[in-house]
Amino acid sequence: MTPPPATVFLIDVDNTLLDNDRVVADLRAHLEQAFGAESAGRYWVAFEQLRSELGYVDYLGALQRYRAEESRRGMSDSRLLLMSSFLIDYPFAERLYPGALEALKHLRRHGPTVILSDGDVVFQPRKVQRSGLWEATEGRVLIYVHKEQMLDTIEQCHPAQHYVMVDDKLRILSAMKAIWGPRLTTVFVRQGHYALDEQAIAAYAPADITVERIGDLINFDFPST
Secondary structure (H helix, E strand, C coil): CCCCCCEEEEECCECCCECHHHHHHHHHHHHHHHHCHHHHHHHHHHHHHHHHHHCCCCHHHHHHHHHHHHHHCCCCCHHHHHHHHHHHCCCHHHHECCCHHHHHHHHHCCCCEEEEEECCCCHHHHHHHHHCHHHHCCCCEEEECCHHHCHHHHHHHCCCCEEEEEECCHHHHHHHHHHHHHHEEEEEECCHHHHCCHHHHHCCCCCCEEECCHHHHHHCCCCCC
16 A cells, blocks of 8 residues: 655645636626626625625626526626626636746655635636646645545645644634644645735734745745655
8 A cells, every 4th residue: 555645735726826896897897798787796796695605706606696586676687697707718818827847846856735615516616627727736726615624635635744734824824733733733724815914914923934926936945745
């Protein structure tokens, strides 16, 4: 039986490897151009409501809720049927942060890399696949509603002596550190609006390692497999 690797690298997607703030900005601009600011605003209301209910972002679920609301309002614009294609066909590979793929390649020299992301079971895998991250991690992809609550399952899927978690949310890193303790090295990437929210940052202890950009990870050496 092959012994488990010394280290497994768990890497978040949104605003860690991929500029999700840019994706949201593009979607916002598309909705306003296609349907007007007022109608687009109703989509974002549905979006925030669903995120509050589910605990994760569900773009397509919000679209379905928005479409149902528009139908109740007597709106039957056939363009609504094409809105999902903007998301499904979005060029996610163009939204990878500079150095993201190089960082994954660098980490892979020290141990297996695993995508570990929150999200729905339809759109989030599509995003990972379309961005090239699925191929870059050889299909080692885990997507949960709340990944910090799935550590036992993660360990079963990818056993290791030690883990490194790379994320833009200190809340996630702190929650995982509280469970795994010294078995986990936390890496905080200061990208995206969550990572730059000073109030949110102040609520948690610093990560073991902090970098300004995902590409900076090529400057760090980790224990090898």
